[in-house]
Amino acid sequence: MQTDKFFKEIQNVVHPHEKLVSTHCCYCGMQCGMKLRVDTNTNTIVGVEPRYDFPVNLGKMCPKGVTAYQQVNHPDRIKRPLVRKNPALKGTPDGFEEVSWEEALSLITDRFRDMQGKYGKDTLSVFSGVSMTNEKCYLTGKFARVALQTRYVDYNGRFCMSSAAAGLNRSLGIDRGSTVPWTDLHQTDCLFIAGSNAAECHPTSMFRIWEVQNRGGYLIVADPRETPLARRADIHLDLRPGTDLALANGIVHLLIKNGYVDEEFVRNHTNGFAETKELLEAYTPEYVSGITGIATEKIIRAAEIYGKAPEAIVMFCRGAEQQSKGTDNVSAYTNMALVTGKIGRPKSGVATFTGQGNGQGGREHGQKADQLPGYRKMDNPEHVKEVACAWGIPVEEMPQKGVSAYEMFGLMLDKTIRGLYLLCSNPAVSAPNQNHVRAALQSLDFMVCCDFYLSESAEYADVVLPVTTWAEDDGTTTNLEGRIIRHVKAQEWYAESKPDWWIQIEIAKRMGRGQYFEHLKDPRDIFDELRRVSKGGVADYSGVTYEKIEKNNGVFWPCVSEEDQGMPHLFLDKKFYHPDGKAKICALPYRPPAEEPDEDYPLRLTTGRVVYHYLSGNQTRRIPFLHAMYPDPLLEIHPETAERYGLQNGETVLLKTRRGEAPYKVKVIAAIRPDTVFVPYHWGKHESINLLTNPALDPYSKMPEFKACAAQLIKLGREERRHG
Numbered sequence: 001m002q003t004d005k006f007f008k009e010i011q012n013v014v015h016p017h018e019k020l021v022s023t024h025c026c027y028c029g030m031q032c033g034m035k036l037r038v039d040t041n042t043n044t045i046v047g048v049e050p051r052y053d054f055p056v057n058l059g060k061m062c063p064k065g066v067t068a069y070q071q072v073n074h075p076d077r078i079k080r081p082l083v084r085k086n087p088a089l090k091g092t093p094d095g096f097e098e099v100s101w102e103e104a105l106s107l108i109t110d111r112f113r114d115m116q117g118k119y120g121k122d123t124l125s126v127f128s129g130v131s132m133t134n135e136k137c138y139l140t141g142k143f144a145r146v147a148l149q150t151r152y153v154d155y156n157g158r159f160c161m162s163s164a165a166a167g168l169n170r171s172l173g174i175d176r177g178s179t180v181p182w183t184d185l186h187q188t189d190c191l192f193i194a195g196s197n198a199a200e201c202h203p204t205s206m207f208r209i210w211e212v213q214n215r216g217g218y219l220i221v222a223d224p225r226e227t228p229l230a231r232r233a234d235i236h237l238d239l240r241p242g243t244d245l246a247l248a249n250g251i252v253h254l255l256i257k258n259g260y261v262d263e264e265f266v267r268n269h270t271n272g273f274a275e276t277k278e279l280l281e282a283y284t285p286e287y288v289s290g291i292t293g294i295a296t297e298k299i300i301r302a303a304e305i306y307g308k309a310p311e312a313i314v315m316f317c318r319g320a321e322q323q324s325k326g327t328d329n330v331s332a333y334t335n336m337a338l339v340t341g342k343i344g345r346p347k348s349g350v351a352t353f354t355g356q357g358n359g360q361g362g363r364e365h366g367q368k369a370d371q372l373p374g375y376r377k378m379d380n381p382e383h384v385k386e387v388a389c390a391w392g393i394p395v396e397e398m399p400q401k402g403v404s405a406y407e408m409f410g411l412m413l414d415k416t417i418r419g420l421y422l423l424c425s426n427p428a429v430s431a432p433n434q435n436h437v438r439a440a441l442q443s444l445d446f447m448v449c450c451d452f453y454l455s456e457s458a459e460y461a462d463v464v465l466p467v468t469t470w471a472e473d474d475g476t477t478t479n480l481e482g483r484i485i486r487h488v489k490a491q492e493w494y495a496e497s498k499p500d501w502w503i504q505i506e507i508a509k510r511m512g513r514g515q516y517f518e519h520l521k522d523p524r525d526i527f528d529e530l531r532r533v534s535k536g537g538v539a540d541y542s543g544v545t546y547e548k549i550e551k552n553n554g555v556f557w558p559c560v561s562e563e564d565q566g567m568p569h570l571f572l573d574k575k576f577y578h579p580d581g582k583a584k585i586c587a588l589p590y591r592p593p594a595e596e597p598d599e600d601y602p603l604r605l606t607t608g609r610v611v612y613h614y615l616s617g618n619q620t621r622r623i624p625f626l627h628a629m630y631p632d633p634l635l636e637i638h639p640e641t642a643e644r645y646g647l648q649n650g651e652t653v654l655l656k657t658r659r660g661e662a663p664y665k666v667k668v669i670a671a672i673r674p675d676t677v678f679v680p681y682h683w684g685k686h687e688s689i690n691l692l693t694n695p696a697l698d699p700y701s702k703m704p705e706f707k708a709c710a711a712q713l714i715k716l717g718r719e720e721r722r723h724g
C-alpha cells in the first residue's frame, strides 16, 4: 500500500499560500469527506484532497468528487440577479438583463403580493431540492408556509427517496435510510442488493462490498443490466424492469418454505406474518421466473444464500424504488430481513442507498407537501399544533397539505398555481413526461429560479437569483447512514451571489412576515431553531450541535439530548417505531408496471445514471474532464436486439414512447437484457430521456415510474440523420 501512504502524506501538505478546509463532497449521499485547498492570497478554492479521517470514505473519492471544486469559480457562474426583459424569449436562455438585488427582490415581492391578492395565497408554489444543507431545507419549508403562506411546497426527493421513505415507514415505522452504519457493510456475510449501480453511483461504497466477498461472504445483485456490481456478484438476478415485487415475494416464499424463519423474532417483534405467508404460497420459483425472466435455479440459490448467512444486509436503490409500486418493492425486500430476524443487530439490517447529498436530512424537515419538521405529519393535528407553536404562528394560519412534485405541474397548467419559486432543482430535465412539464413551466404567470448556473429550468424564469455553492456556506447535511455532518465555508460568496437562506429571509421581510425570520442571522441560528422544532419528532435532532458533530465525525439521529451521542444502529432493543413497537411484514400482491410492452412498443425502456454525470447534469456537464469522458447520452442495447434492428455501434436511432421521442447514439453491449434498453438522463432539451418516461405515480409515495415503460426503436436513414 505504498500509494495509499503517499496519498495520505500529500493530503496534509500545505503550501505556503494555502490552507486546507475539512468538509464534504456536494454530490451523492455518501457525502465523502474531503479537504478543499484554498489559496490564501486570493481566498479562492483551487483544489481538493480526500479525507482519510472520515470513516465512510476513508480517503476514497470518485471522478465527480475530485472535480467538484471546479464548479465554484467556474466562468458559467451567475454573478448578479437576472430579470427577463423580453417575455417573448421565455423558454430560452436569452432576454435577461442583470439588475441589483434590491430591484430583483422588490419585483418578486410586488408580483407575489399582487398575485396572492388576486388569486389567493395558494396561487404561489415552492419546488425545492436536497442538494442543500439541513438549514436551507428546513428554512425552505418554513418559508413556503410562513412567509408565502402557501400549501404548495414539494421537492425533488419525490423523484428520489419517496418510495424508500414510504416503504420503510410502513414496514419499520421510521424512515432512516440505513439501520446500520456503513462501517458495518464489509463485516456482514451476505449483501443482497436490488436496483443499485453502486459502482457508478455510490463508488466509494465498493471497497466495503468487495471486502464481503474477499472475506468469503456473498454478493447477490438484482438488476436488468450486468453492471460492474452485478458482474462480480455470486448471483446476478437479471430481472425484467418493473418486476421486483415478484422477485422479493419469491425469495420470501422460499425463506418460509425452507425453514429460515426466525419464529421467535416474528412472534415477538412483528405483525402480518400469517397473511403474508398465505399470500406468498403462490410465489413459487417457477411462477416468479415466469414474471421476472430470471432462471429458477438462481432464485432458489439466492434465497438459500441469504437464508443461511449468519448476518446479512438487504439493500435497495432507485432501480427498485422508481416504479409505480416502488413503496411495495421496498416493503417486500424489507420482508426478507423481518421474516429471518436479520435486523436490529450489528452487521444485519436493511439500507437504501440515499441519492442526493442531503437526500436524508432534506426529507425530514418539512419540504414535503404532507410533512413538517422532525418528520411530523400534516394530517396529524397534534403535530401541526406543535410546529405552529414552535414557529409562533396561530395554528389556523398553518396551510393545509399540498400535492406531490409531479402533481404540481398539472395544477400549473390548470392555473390553480400561477407562481413558482424554484430552487435547487432542474425539473425541465429531471421530471418525467417533459412535454407536459415544460408546458406547465411556460404557462406560469411568474417564476423565480435560484441557481448558480443558468439551468434548463431557469430559461423559463422571469427572475433568476444567483446563489452560493455548497463550498461558500456553513451548515450540515445528513448522509445515507443517518449521520449528520458539517459542511464548512471555504470561500467568500462568489460575486454577488447569496445563500438561499439569506434570500428567503429578505423575501419574508418584504412580504411582511419578517418577525418570524429576523432572528435568524446565519446557518447556526437556523440549525438551533431546527433542533428546537424537531424535538419530540421521529427525526429528533435536538441533541445535535455543530461542536458534537465536529468532535465525533458526525452524529446519528435520533439524538435527543446534549448527553446523547446518537444512534448508529437502529432497533438494537428490538423496538420498532410503530405504536405497538412491532415491525410490519407486508402481504403485497404483484402487479405489473403501468405500461407493458406490446406490438407497437415492443421494448422495455429503463433509465438511470453514469459515473461521470450527476442528475440533470447542470453541474457536471460543465466540468471539462467529466464532459470529455461522457459527452452525450448513449442508448444501451443488447447485440441480438441491435442485430434485429440492423444497428451498428455508434449509429443514431429514434427512440419513441407514447409520450415523446428523442434521437440517441447506440452503445451495443452484452451487459443488458435483450428485451430492455437503457438511457442515462443527465441531458436536457431534445436529448432528454424524460421526454419519453412514464409519469404513472406510486399511490403512496407519488414516485413516477422512471424505471419501466414500453418503447419502440426506429432506425434513422442517412437523410434523417443529417437533418435530425
Ligand SMILES: Nc1nc2c(c(=O)[nH]1)N[C@H]1C(S)=C(S)[C@@H](COP(=O)(O)OP(=O)(O)OC[C@H]3O[C@@H](n4cnc5c(=O)[nH]c(N)nc54)[C@H](O)[C@@H]3O)O[C@H]1N2
Pocket: 028, 029, 064, 160, 194, 195, 196, 197, 198, 200, 201, 202, 222, 223, 224, 225, 227, 239, 240, 241, 242, 243, 244, 317, 318, 319, 320, 353, 354, 355, 356, 606, 607, 608, 609, 610, 611, 612, 613, 614, 615, 678, 707, 708
Ligand atoms: N454518478 C452518479 N452518481 C449518483 C447520481 C448521479 O446522477 N450520478 N445520483 C445520486 C442520486 S440522487 C441517486 S437517487 C442515486 C441513484 O443510484 P442508482 O439507483 O444506483 O442509479 P440508477 O442508475 O438510477 O439505477 C440503478 C440500477 O437500477 C437498474 N434497474 C433499472 N430498472 C430496474 C428494475 O426494474 N429493477 C431493478 N432491481 N433494477 C432496475 C438499472 O439498470 C441501474 O443499474 O445515485 C446517486 N449517485
Ligand SMILES: Nc1nc2c(c(=O)[nH]1)N[C@H]1C(S)=C(S)[C@@H](COP(=O)(O)OP(=O)(O)OC[C@H]3O[C@@H](n4cnc5c(=O)[nH]c(N)nc54)[C@H](O)[C@@H]3O)O[C@H]1N2
Pocket: 129, 131, 132, 133, 156, 157, 159, 160, 161, 318, 322, 355, 356, 423, 424, 425, 426, 427, 429, 430, 431, 432, 450, 451, 452, 453, 455, 467, 468, 469, 470, 500, 607, 608, 609, 614, 615, 616, 617, 618, 619, 681, 689, 690, 693, 706
Ligand atoms: N429518467 C429519469 N429521471 C430522473 C431519475 C431517473 O433515474 N431517471 N432520477 C430522479 C432523481 S433520483 C432525482 S434525485 C432527480 C434530481 O433531479 P434535479 O432535481 O433536477 O437535480 P439536480 O440536477 O441536482 O438539480 C439541482 C439544481 O440546483 C442547482 N443547485 C445545486 N445546489 C444548489 C443550492 O444549494 N441551492 C440552489 N438554489 N441550487 C442549487 C444545480 O445547479 C442544479 O441546477 O432526478 C430524477 N429524474
Ligand code: SF4
Pocket: 025, 026, 027, 028, 029, 030, 031, 032, 057, 060, 061, 062, 063, 064, 065, 066, 201, 202, 203, 204
Ligand atoms: S461517491 Fe458521492 S460523495 Fe463520494 S466523491 Fe463521489 S459523488 Fe462525492
Ligand SMILES: [Mo]
Pocket: 159, 160, 161, 355, 356
Ligand atoms: Mo436521487
